[in-house]
Amino acid sequence: MSQYKIVIDTLGSDKGPEAIILGAALALKEFPDLSITLVGPEELINEKIKEYEGDANRIKVINTNETITNYENPYTGIMNKPNASLVLAMKEAGKIEENYAGMITAGNSGAILMGSFRFLSDENKTRPCMAAVLPCANGSYTCLVDTGATIDCTSSQLHSFAHLGSDLMKKMYQIERPRVALLSNGAEPTKGNHLVKETYPILAEDKELNFIGNVEGNRALSGDADVLVCDGFAGNQVLKNSEGMAKQLITDIVKLSKMRNKPEFMEVAQYLMKTYDLGALGGGIVLGSRKVIMKARGNSDERAIVNISRMLINYANGEAVFTKEQLAEASR
Amino acid sequence: MSQYKIVIDTLGSDKGPEAIILGAALALKEFPDLSITLVGPEELINEKIKEYEGDANRIKVINTNETITNYENPYTGIMNKPNASLVLAMKEAGKIEENYAGMITAGNSGAILMGSFRFLSDENKTRPCMAAVLPCANGSYTCLVDTGATIDCTSSQLHSFAHLGSDLMKKMYQIERPRVALLSNGAEPTKGNHLVKETYPILAEDKELNFIGNVEGNRALSGDADVLVCDGFAGNQVLKNSEGMAKQLITDIVKLSKMRNKPEFMEVAQYLMKTYDLGALGGGIVLGSRKVIMKARGNSDERAIVNISRMLINYANGEAVFTKEQLAEASR
Numbered sequence: 001m002s003q004y005k006i007v008i009d010t011l012g013s014d015k016g017p018e019a020i021i022l023g024a025a026l027a028l029k030e031f032p033d034l035s036i037t038l039v040g041p042e043e044l045i046n047e048k049i050k051e052y053e054g055d056a057n058r059i060k061v062i063n064t065n066e067t068i069t070n071y072e073n074p075y076t077g078i079m080n081k082p083n084a085s086l087v088l089a090m091k092e093a094g095k096i097e098e099n100y101a102g103m104i105t106a107g108n109s110g111a112i113l114m115g116s117f118r119f120l121s122d123e124n125k126t127r128p129c130m131a132a133v134l135p136c137a138n139g140s141y142t143c144l145v146d147t148g149a150t151i152d153c154t155s156s157q158l159h160s161f162a163h164l165g166s167d168l169m170k171k172m173y174q175i176e177r178p179r180v181a182l183l184s185n186g187a188e189p190t191k192g193n194h195l196v197k198e199t200y201p202i203l204a205e206d207k208e209l210n211f212i213g214n215v216e217g218n219r220a221l222s223g224d225a226d227v228l229v230c231d232g233f234a235g236n237q238v239l240k241n242s243e244g245m246a247k248q249l250i251t252d253i254v255k256l257s258k259m260r261n262k263p264e265f266m267e268v269a270q271y272l273m274k275t276y277d278l279g280a281l282g283g284g285i286v287l288g289s290r291k292v293i294m295k296a297r298g299n300s301d302e303r304a305i306v307n308i309s310r311m312l313i314n315y316a317n318g319e320a321v322f323t324k325e326q327l328a329e330a331s332r
Numbered sequence: 333m334s335q336y337k338i339v340i341d342t343l344g345s346d347k348g349p350e351a352i353i354l355g356a357a358l359a360l361k362e363f364p365d366l367s368i369t370l371v372g373p374e375e376l377i378n379e380k381i382k383e384y385e386g387d388a389n390r391i392k393v394i395n396t397n398e399t400i401t402n403y404e405n406p407y408t409g410i411m412n413k414p415n416a417s418l419v420l421a422m423k424e425a426g427k428i429e430e431n432y433a434g435m436i437t438a439g440n441s442g443a444i445l446m447g448s449f450r451f452l453s454d455e456n457k458t459r460p461c462m463a464a465v466l467p468c469a470n471g472s473y474t475c476l477v478d479t480g481a482t483i484d485c486t487s488s489q490l491h492s493f494a495h496l497g498s499d500l501m502k503k504m505y506q507i508e509r510p511r512v513a514l515l516s517n518g519a520e521p522t523k524g525n526h527l528v529k530e531t532y533p534i535l536a537e538d539k540e541l542n543f544i545g546n547v548e549g550n551r552a553l554s555g556d557a558d559v560l561v562c563d564g565f566a567g568n569q570v571l572k573n574s575e576g577m578a579k580q581l582i583t584d585i586v587k588l589s590k591m592r593n594k595p596e597f598m599e600v601a602q603y604l605m606k607t608y609d610l611g612a613l614g615g616g617i618v619l620g621s622r623k624v625i626m627k628a629r630g631n632s633d634e635r636a637i638v639n640i641s642r643m644l645i646n647y648a649n650g651e652a653v654f655t656k657e658q659l660a661e662a663s664r
Contacts, residue, residue: 071520137580148517151525185480185568188403193483193565217572221580233525236517237569240549245577248469248553249604256603268600271588272581 003033004101004313007093008305010040011067011085012107014298017041020106021048023305028058030306031313037100039089041065062088067107070298074110078118086111090119093291101316102292104308106300113149116289128288129161130232130295131168132239135275136223143169143178144220146232147239147284153231155199158182162209164287165227171318173226177210181225183234184214195231203229246276335365336433336645339425340637342372343399343417344439346630349373352438353380355637360390362638363645369432371421373397394420399439402630406442410450418443422451425623433648434624436640438632445481448621460620461493462564462627463500464571467607468555475501475510476552478564479571479616485563487531490514494541496619497559503650505558509542513557515566516546527563535561578608 008024010017017040024036025048035058038045042063049059066084068077081087086107093103105112109130116128130149133141145161146153153161162180169178182199184192189200191214203211215225220238230238250272257265286293292315294308340356342349349372356368357380367390370377374395381391398416400409413419418439425435437444441462448460462481465473477497482489494512501510514531516524521532523546535543547557552570562570582604589597618625624647626640 137583151517183569185483185565185572193563196565217569218576218579220569220573220576222576231525233517233528234566234569237515237549237552237566238573240517241552241570241573242577244550244552244554245574246581247550249578249581249608251469252604252607253600256600260599262596262599264594264596265600267592267594268585268588268597272584275584276581 004031004316005035005037005098006101006309006312007037007039007089007103008309009085009089009103009105009107010038010045011064012069012105012298013296013300014106015301017044018048019301020296020305021045023300023302023309025049026302027306027309031309034058034309034313036060036309037062037089037092037098039064039085039092062092064088068111070108072108072111074108074114077108077111078114084111086115087119090115090293093293094120100291102294102312104294104296104305104312106296106298109148109295112286112293112295116286116293120289120291120293122288122290126160126164126288127157128286129157129164130284131165131287132235132284133168133172134221134239134242136221138223140223140226141169141173142221142223142225143227144235144238145227145229145287146235148232148236149286151232151236153195155195155202158195158199158229158231159202159206160288162203162206162211162227162229165229166209168285168287169226172315175226178226179212179224180209180227180229181212181215183220183228183230183238184216187214187216189213199229243276246272250276336363336648337367337369337430338433338641338644339369339371339421339435340641341417341421341435341437341439342370342377343396344401344437344630345628345632346438347633349376350380351633352628352637353377355632355634355641357381358634359638359641363641366390366641366645367392368641369394369421369424369430371396371417371424394424396420400443402440404440404443406440406446409440409443410446416443418447419451422447422625425625426452432623434626434644436626436628436637436644438628438630441480441627444618444625444627448618448625452621452623452625454620454622458496458620459489459492460618461489461496462616463497463619464567464616465500465504466553466571466574468553470555472555472558473501473505474553474555474557475559476567476570477559477561477619478567480564480568481618483564483568485527487527487534490527490531490561490563491534491538492620494535494538494543494559494561497561498541500617500619501558504647507558510558511544511556512541512559512561513544513547515552515560515562515570516548519546519548521545531561575608578604582608 010020037060039062042061064083064085068084093100129146131145132147133143143165145165166178169175184196253269284295342352369392371394374393396415396417400416425432461478463477464479465475475497477493498510501507516528585601616627
């Protein structure tokens, strides 16, 4: 008897649908309580799933070959492609009678946001945002919102993101009053661009939020804040720059190991690779939507899909979405 | 006979004037062609300089105890404190008959910008910006403009920063046609916030610039571009986040070394510390001003002042401001 049901969009990934379908098959093996609705090319799905002798009762397939590519305008994609896998997956995930725990997609980020607003918006019509939960220096986690869903933001959108991020950290990490900070160019309340300066008093006056002020870029992943609020442009820089820097330092260690003929240094590189190659780039959690939508990054492999499935199950149980080990494994 | 003259503002540093004065004394020892005008508390300067037996002919002191703090409004600081060390230093540096190579200050960034515009602006009244020259993965350098001088920018300001950065890289690194890129949230020309989208065609149409398009945050320090253009808010994030991430990974390596009882891993941490703790945070070069202004970071020690003095001499000679070794040394 399946306890958890999720929808997986098999199209839209850079690696093609195979990796995602294999990941779904592996997840079915690993989680006996799980059943999955796969959206995509039925023939291929049946063929690939069979290889893993998946339990047929736990699989449902919605057939389509249509997809919204990464180069497409998200709005026209969502509006003009009713048979796109993403659209069908979202409509399915939204069916009340099915009671899905959430969905997974590696599709076009803009289309995911647009679609979540159109097909899975909550009763308040909250503008969804894309969050990333990132590991911090002190072993805690910081929820970065927004990471690129809304590039140009208003202060009321940032205010809404602060609530969405705060709710996530409450639910997932049992933090009673998550510390919310604004990403700025200085810690002082007077620092910031127009948007940050306008948003500061709004967050400060909202007694439902535990607003702690501004945090600078060098403290973004220090663990000073549980929720770090910024527009999608700045969040995208923090997310991608963090990943880029981690990769750069790891590459330097590999080079140093060769240069100085010290193979033992590779142990350091491997350790950091597990901790920091988060697979966060292009991935994340859509907040503010009626169902949890996990965005897998475009080059996700089958293990990533298994891990994201586990995160959805954790989420449904009100447990931490990520643990350090899961993050490390997801990144391999 | 002194060939190079520079002005050093001794006030405004977090560490107090002592470290800067000692740095000036060391620089005089190290560079026999250098003479220095020190602005700050005369008594202290004379006392500290004496300890190093500096050559009196190569030292000039402009006495003041007034300073513009980091918590002060830059505009009112510059306008209302005619005896502030920064103001006196800039007026001195601007004296045509003195022919200074440039000046060094660890003061309030906003006031430096404001002051450079008021006292050292060029004939075109260019808006100055704060550049940082950062080491890249491939061993080259990228000039990041702006790093926080102008937080909210217009497209015409970004256009001007592109020229300033391009001129610097031409002069300093003998790059004939520096590759100029816009920092964005995606490589495609359609990606960006309003500002980036508005600036893109302006840079693309300017035939004096070698514009190569958008660069994402994860490629910021990849060496893909010689000049990376962005508003001061985004640039500040990239600069500080890069430094923060480098520190975080280095700290992890130190912990790993202890945890696994592998003291040899400290060699990796030391190597990365030299390469990445750039001292860039809060430092940089003011471009677009009549005289080169090097901003030392607030916690600069005496070695940093010696290194920045060397950079000014290099600059005056049309040589590379930074070499990897100098950067590494400056960061110690």
